[in-house]
Amino acid sequence: MKKTKKPFINWEVLAQLVMDSQQDQQRKKGIGTGYGAWDDHAAFYDQMAKMEARFTLNQINCFDTDPYDSVLDVGCGPGRITVPMASRAKRVTALDSSSKMLEYCMKNVKEAGLTNVTPKLLDWHEVEPGKNLEQHDIVICSRSPGMKDIMKLSKLARKYVVLINWSNNAPCIPMIVGFLFDGTEEEDDEKQRVKYSCRDRRLGNNLLYNRIYDLGFNPNLKIVEDGFTKVFNSREEAYEDLRRLRPNMPANKMPIFKKNVDKFLAENPDGSFTYLAKTKTVVVWWKPEIEE
Numbered sequence: 001m002k003k004t005k006k007p008f009i010n011w012e013v014l015a016q017l018v019m020d021s022q023q024d025q026q027r028k029k030g031i032g033t034g035y036g037a038w039d040d041h042a043a044f045y046d047q048m049a050k051m052e053a054r055f056t057l058n059q060i061n062c063f064d065t066d067p068y069d070s071v072l073d074v075g076c077g078p079g080r081i082t083v084p085m086a087s088r089a090k091r092v093t094a095l096d097s098s099s100k101m102l103e104y105c106m107k108n109v110k111e112a113g114l115t116n117v118t119p120k121l122l123d124w125h126e127v128e129p130g131k132n133l134e135q136h137d138i139v140i141c142s143r144s145p146g147m148k149d150i151m152k153l154s155k156l157a158r159k160y161v162v163l164i165n166w167s168n169n170a171p172c173i174p175m176i177v178g179f180l181f182d183g184t185e186e187e188d189d190e191k192q193r194v195k196y197s198c199r200d201r202r203l204g205n206n207l208l209y210n211r212i213y214d215l216g217f218n219p220n221l222k223i224v225e226d227g228f229t230k231v232f233n234s235r236e237e238a239y240e241d242l243r244r245l246r247p248n249m250p251a252n253k254m255p256i257f258k259k260n261v262d263k264f265l266a267e268n269p270d271g272s273f274t275y276l277a278k279t280k281t282v283v284v285w286w287k288p289e290i291e292e
């Protein structure tokens, strides 16, 4: 890889300002990073990943995958991206700093009948390209802390780096789940949640694209339909299943919760019900070569 170009605008400084404020918000919410920090969220993300499975294909269809490719999934979580990529590529390294997330990931890999995934328990911040982590053909970083480290990701990739993030102002997971539990929690917590979740991503996504471009790469960008969906035999089955997303909701809040869920349920001709919450995702990918 050649030396990076000198940027015309200092995007790095602007990006740092945005990231500092995002990290502050995350710290206030008690969302950490590093070993074990996400263990308690593993079951929740596993449930969400399964409901997003159909739409996840829109994201990985943006770029080419060959059957002989090796793939690195940074912050793989329960394997939302790892599992479908493992069925397209030769092998996947699933990296995460949460052993619980990796447990779910490997369970899902097994259930999909795949044997070509290697779990790697490693904090992204400790990754040293070429020392404790080798190059892969495709390096994917989806909604995880590695997204800001453009050069580090590029050093790890031979063919593509792929970033996956929520699109500008599109609801993210805390917001999508928040719609279902609206009015079932203490006002203060809820206000805080909405404030955190509704964060405007226009500046962050623009900065990300411009930083990649200014470093000399040629980034591609596509905004794809995203969403969470599941078919249930009855409304009651839907309530019971979706309630697992916040198991501590008091029983007396059930009527509010049911009304919220009903807004996202549509009855099918065979009497079943489909839950569907729509959103949008942005996929940015580039070849890790710098043009003169």
Ligand SMILES: C[S@@+](CC[C@H](N)C(=O)[O-])C[C@H]1O[C@@H](n2cnc3c(N)ncnc32)[C@H](O)[C@@H]1O
Pocket: 032, 033, 034, 035, 038, 039, 045, 049, 074, 075, 076, 077, 078, 079, 080, 081, 095, 096, 097, 098, 101, 122, 123, 124, 125, 141, 142, 143, 144, 145
């Ligand atoms: C929001 S989840 C995204 C999961 C998955 N990539 C997806 O798109 O569905 C964030 C993931 O990043 C992982 N993570 C957080 N900090 C990390 C770090 N410092 N190193 C490696 N993984 C980390 C978490 O454990 C979690 O699995």
